[in-house]
Amino acid sequence: MSSSADWYLYLLRCVDGSLYTGISTDVARRVREHGALENSGGKRGAKSLRGKRPLQLVFSVAIGDRSAAQKLEYRVKRLSHAAKEDLVREPQLFVQLMKQDSR
Numbered sequence: 001m002s003s004s005a006d007w008y009l010y011l012l013r014c015v016d017g018s019l020y021t022g023i024s025t026d027v028a029r030r031v032r033e034h035g036a037l038e039n040s041g042g043k044r045g046a047k048s049l050r051g052k053r054p055l056q057l058v059f060s061v062a063i064g065d066r067s068a069a070q071k072l073e074y075r076v077k078r079l080s081h082a083a084k085e086d087l088v089r090e091p092q093l094f095v096q097l098m099k100q101d102s103r
Contacts (some may be wrong), residue, residue: 008069013058
């Protein structure tokens with residue numbers, strides 16, 4: 001069972017410039033799963049990333065427990081592309097996002 005500090009939120013840049021948001025307890029493993037060959041038959045990568053490889057990890061931050069990670073993932077997924085790019089460029093903005101989420 002995972003401890004409360006094991007969950008991470010991450011952003012991947014796709015070859016088309018889009019940003020994919022996800023959560024995981026092991027970001028490196030999850031990125032490998034997402035980046036697996038499209039025709040490998042693997043079922044572990046997100047369907048929304050098919051045809052958008054190669055992928056680049058551009059942001060990762062420890063969140064805490066799974067519930068908190070899921071809530072923040074939802075918030076980040078609702079951000080505009082420009083706001084996500086701001087997070088990538090200025091990670092300190094993520095602190096503000098977390099404060100907004102705790103209200």
